[in-house]
Amino acid sequence: MSQAIRLLIVDDSALMRKHMRQIFEAEGDFTLAFARNGREALDQARSFEPDVVTLDVNMPELDGISCLEQLMERGAAARVVMVSSLTEEGAAVTLRALELGAVDFVPKPDGTVSLSIDRIRPMLLSKVRAAARAKPRRVVGLRARVSARRRELEARGTIRPPAGAALSGAVLVGVSTGGPRTLEEILPVLPADYPYPVVVAQHMPSTFTGVFARRMDGVCALEVREVDGPMPLATGGIYIGRGDADVVLERRLGRIIVNSLPADESLWHPSADRLVVSAMQVMPPSQLTGVLLTGMGHDGAAAMAELRQRGGRTIAESQDSAVVFGMPAELIRRGGAELVLPAERVGTQLQAWARRGR
Missing domain, CATH: 3.40.50.180 (Methylesterase CheB, C-terminal domain)
Structure with missing residues (x-):
């Protein structure tokens, strides 16, 4: 039997944490830990050493993006999957998270969590398992290149053919x-x-x-x-x-x-x-x-x-x-x-x- 995936679930909703616990415990190949906000997540990342973190965006004390930035700065080995709302604002935040180093994202259930969580269950499981196998990407060099490219375009004007x-x-x-x-x-x-x-x-x-x-x-x-x-x-x-x-x-x-x-x-x-x-x-x-x-x-x-x-x-x-x-x-x-x-x-x-x- 393959080694269990160490998964840290970060969400300020007790109901969401409960349903995600049920999903992953039923699979039998996950070892779980939980955090209610970004600060707890950083502490858990040190002690639990997760393979994968599912990270909510909107949380008290320390939000998902700020938590992700600190995880990346620490060089944490965990692969991060963002849990994001399917809104334009949520899309912008999620794309920022992917730029910072998150591996992937899953849509946050809309409406009543207990009624909608099953809709994302297959996607959630497949993306977390894929994240566990994913290769972390170096993002500092990439961000520097993109920033340099943006400055270059701004300096000369974006001349389209x-x-x-x-x-x-x-x-x-x-x-x-x-x-x-x-x-x-x-x-x-x-x-x-x-x-x-x-x-x-x-x-x-x-x-x-x-x-x-x-x-x-x-x-x-x-x-x-x-x-x-x-x-x-x-x-x-x-x-x-x-x-x-x-x-x-x-x-x-x-x-x-x-x-x-x-x-x-x-x-x-x-x-x-x-x-x-x-x-x-x-x-x-x-x-x-x-x-x-x-x-x-x-x-x-x-x-x-x-x-x-x-x-x-x-x-x-x-x-x-x-x-x-x-x-x-x-x-x-x-x-x-x-x-x-x-x-x-x-x-x-x-x-x-x-x-x-x-």
Whole structure:
């Protein structure tokens, strides 16, 4: 039997702690500890030495973000999963937590906890288990690079390239757990004159993707937009698929558009597989580049392996940098990865291919 996962549950609600205790005790492979606020959590982190911490955002005495900052400053080994409300404000706070070093997040149950907790039970269990296996990421260097990039853009002005040039290619990105921080290492590297649009299927709720797109737009030379309906696919743009739906490429009246469609029966949304399949239906595979990054499961692996077989280019994130080496590992296993690279080298590789005309 594998070693039990040491889990610290931090929440100021006694009812929430009770229900989470019941969920994890029923599994039989968790050793639990509890804290009512961030200060207690810091004390427990020292004495209990958890593998994973579930951390509520809004708590008295010391809130979740402040607690997370102190955990990261101490170099704590625990992986943190935030418990966040599905509001725009909650999305902004959660994205900040992911930037600081949290591995993932789960939505906080709305309404009556006892009635809604079962809805998030499978997600909670899978994300905590994945966090226990996740590789912590160094965030100090990343934050410094992003800050430097923001200062650079502010100093020279964000000059966007003119849209509307004929499309000669597109980059398709699939990413899940650990994605926001990983994308912050890749997308800001692409220059304003990068010749291909980039379409991103990041597994994320709909209340988060708009906030995330606006955050990325502040640090990218290319314009970053959330895809919440049909819009022309154009050079000079990065398109983030709206959460809880699927992002696809379509051809209408002789033009290629990027669109948001109701989610299909897939397990993950926006679906990377559906994005890549749709792209191969409207553009020659030889003009497409697939990039599969950190995440649980196998979304994107089958479609990108087919893309590679049909003449497209593909990159899988390496185990060295992946927070969760699930999706890229599956692409590698299927023989569909032309290159296997750490996240910090993906952006420069995309530029190199663009300079050589793919």
